[in-house]
Amino acid sequence: MAGCFRSSFVHPLSLRSSQHFPVGLRAQSTPHSIAPSGRIRWYATHSDLGTQGSSRPSRKQITVLSDDGTYKWAELSGREKVARATQQSFNFLLVALGVVMTGGVCTFLYLDVFSPNSKTRQFDIAVERIRNDPRCTTLLGEGKKIAAYGESTWSKWARNRPIATKIEKDELGREHLIMRFNVEGPLNRGVVHLHMVRPAEEKNFKYRILALDVPGHPRIFLENNTDSSLGGKKSPLKIFGIRWR
Numbered sequence: 270m271a272g273c274f275r276s277s278f279v280h281p282l283s284l285r286s287s288q289h290f291p292v293g294l295r296a297q298s299t300p301h302s303i304a305p306s307g308r309i310r311w312y313a314t315h316s317d318l319g320t321q322g323s324s325r326p327s328r329k330q331i332t333v334l335s336d337d338g339t340y341k342w343a344e345l346s347g348r349e350k351v352a353r354a355t356q357q358s359f360n361f362l363l364v365a366l367g368v369v370m371t372g373g374v375c376t377f378l379y380l381d382v383f384s385p386n387s388k389t390r391q392f393d394i395a396v397e398r399i400r401n402d403p404r405c406t407t408l409l410g411e412g413k414k415i416a417a418y419g420e421s422t423w424s425k426w427a428r429n430r431p432i433a434t435k436i437e438k439d440e441l442g443r444e445h446l447i448m449r450f451n452v453e454g455p456l457n458r459g460v461v462h463l464h465m466v467r468p469a470e471e472k473n474f475k476y477r478i479l480a481l482d483v484p485g486h487p488r489i490f491l492e493n494n495t496d497s498s499l500g501g502k503k504s505p506l507k508i509f510g511i512r513w514r
Contacts, residue, residue, distance in 0.1 A: 333359075386467070386474055388434050391446065392417075395463050395479060398491055399452055405491075408483045409454030417452050417461070442469035452481070459483040 331340065331349035333356045345353065384390065399405045400412035409415050419432040433449045448463040460482045465474035476492035483489075 386472070388432070388436075388446070388448065391463065391465065391474065392432055392448065392450065395448070395461060396450075396452070398479065399461060399481060402489070402491060404489050405452075405459075405481050406454070408457050408481075408486055408489070409452060409459060410456040411454065415452055415454040417450055419450050443467060444469075444474075446474055457483050 328340075329335070331345060331352055333352045336349075336353050336356050340349075342350065342353070396415075396417040399409075399417070400415050406412045406415070435447045436444060437447075438444050444467040446463070446465040446467070448461075450461055450463075452459050452461055462478060462480045462482065464476075464478040466477050467474045475494070477494050478490070479492035481489040481491070
């Protein structure tokens with residue numbers, strides 16, 4: 270009877286783990302119990318399942334409007350690199366446009382206001398000479414109270430009156446600056462005529478005529494030079510309906 274009985278128990282050490290167990294569970298799996306048939310039941314540990322289910326957290330896609338430079342260039346995809354390049358190109362164009370506009374404004378201010386040969390500068394000098402000339406103050410009144418302004422406009426609300434100014438060149442290549450404006454003092458009103466010439470090879474304007482006309486009084490000349498002293502022959506000009514000698 271005892272010779273006929275065969276035990277079905279198989280010792281665990283007699284089993285080759287490489288033939289009976291999955292590769293992924295071989296290193297960290299542990300035996301839990303032995304089945305009645307003699308085979309060992311194996312269970313995967315928590316670390317095995319966690320490493321297989323973990324993944325890298327996703328990040329927000331970079332666009333032209335949302336790119337703030339947080340991610341490096343190497344971390345971007347092809348589409349994100351195109352978005353960043355587009356954004357940087359647009360920013361560069363804005364900066365370049367700002368530089369050009371700033372340069373244009375500065376150039377305009379210098380040529381029209383701060384340059385020694387600008388119309389605004391010549392107007393200020395002429396007004397100051399009228400205020401300081403005794404013959405002009407005798408007709409107009411105290412120099413500090415003399416006001417200078419341009420031509421009247423169609424708008425009665427306009428505070429700034431434009432100065433009648435014209436710049437042109439003659440047949441000799443000389444540049445002519447012609448200006449006319451009004452002056453008013455406590456005693457009278459008058460009109461100032463300014464004519465300046467800049468020879469072709471010179472940088473600064475020279476006076477040809479600076480005169481004050483007050484109704485009922487002879488013209489007062491503060492400057493009255495001939496063309497011979499300005500590098501050319503006498504050639505009358507007719508501007509603003511007035512012939513300049």
